[in-house]
Amino acid sequence: MYYLETEQSFDSAHFLKGYEGKCKNIHGHRWRVVIEIQSPSLQKEGQTQGMIVDFSRLKEDLKEETDYLDHSLILEKGSLRPETLLALKEEGFLLVEVNFRPTAEGFSRYFYEKMSEKGYNVKSARVYETPANSASYGEDSHG
Numbered sequence: 001m002y003y004l005e006t007e008q009s010f011d012s013a014h015f016l017k018g019y020e021g022k023c024k025n026i027h028g029h030r031w032r033v034v035i036e037i038q039s040p041s042l043q044k045e046g047q048t049q050g051m052i053v054d055f056s057r058l059k060e061d062l063k064e065e066t067d068y069l070d071h072s073l074i075l076e077k078g079s080l081r082p083e084t085l086l087a088l089k090e091e092g093f094l095l096v097e098v099n100f101r102p103t104a105e106g107f108s109r110y111f112y113e114k115m116s117e118k119g120y121n122v123k124s125a126r127v128y129e130t131p132a133n134s135a136s137y138g139e140d141s142h143g
C-alpha cells in the first residue's frame with residue numbers, strides 16, 4: 001500500500017456549548033489539518049505516472065475545505081439562541097454552522113468525510129487544535 005500525506009491550516013473561532021471550563025467561551029485556534037490517503041497502486045502513465053495523485057491536486061482539494069472555514073466562527077447547530085445568531089449574521093460575521101460538536105475529534109471526522117466525498121481513499125484525518133493536542137479519525141477497511 002502507498003500512502004500520501006498533506007496538510008493545511010486555517011484560523012477560526014469556536015466554542016463548546018455545555019462545556020464547564022474556558023472552552024465554553026468563544027476562542028480561536030490555528031487549526032492544522034493533516035490528511036493521509038492510501039492506494040495499492042500508482043498511476044501508470046502521463047504526468048502523474050508513479051504517483052497516487054499529484055501533491056498539488058491533493059493540496060488544493062484540502063485547501064478548498066480549510067478555506068471554507070477560514071476566519072469564521074464555527075458553531076454547532078442549535079448552540080446559540082436564534083436572536084443571537086440573527087444578530088451575528090446582521091453584523092456580517094462569517095458563521096459556519098456544523099451538525100457536530102466542534103471538537104478536534106469532530107473536525108477530524110469532518111475532514112475525513114469531506115476528502116472521501118472528493119474521491120480520495122482516506123486513511124486518516126488528523127486535526128490539531130493546538131501544537132500539542134490533536135485528534136484523528138479513520139475507518140478500518142473491515143468496517
Ligand SMILES: Nc1nc2c(c(=O)[nH]1)N=C([C@H](O)[C@H](O)COP(=O)(O)OP(=O)(O)OP(=O)(O)O)CN2
Pocket residue numbers: 016023027102103104105129130133135
Ligand atoms: N478531547 C478534546 N478535549 C478538548 C477539546 C477537544 O476538541 N477535544 N477542546 C477543548 C477546548 O476547545 C480548548 O480550546 C482546548 O483546551 P486546552 O487543551 O485546555 O487548551 P490549551 O492547550 O490552549 O491549554 P492551556 O492550558 O491554555 O495552554 C478542551 N478539551
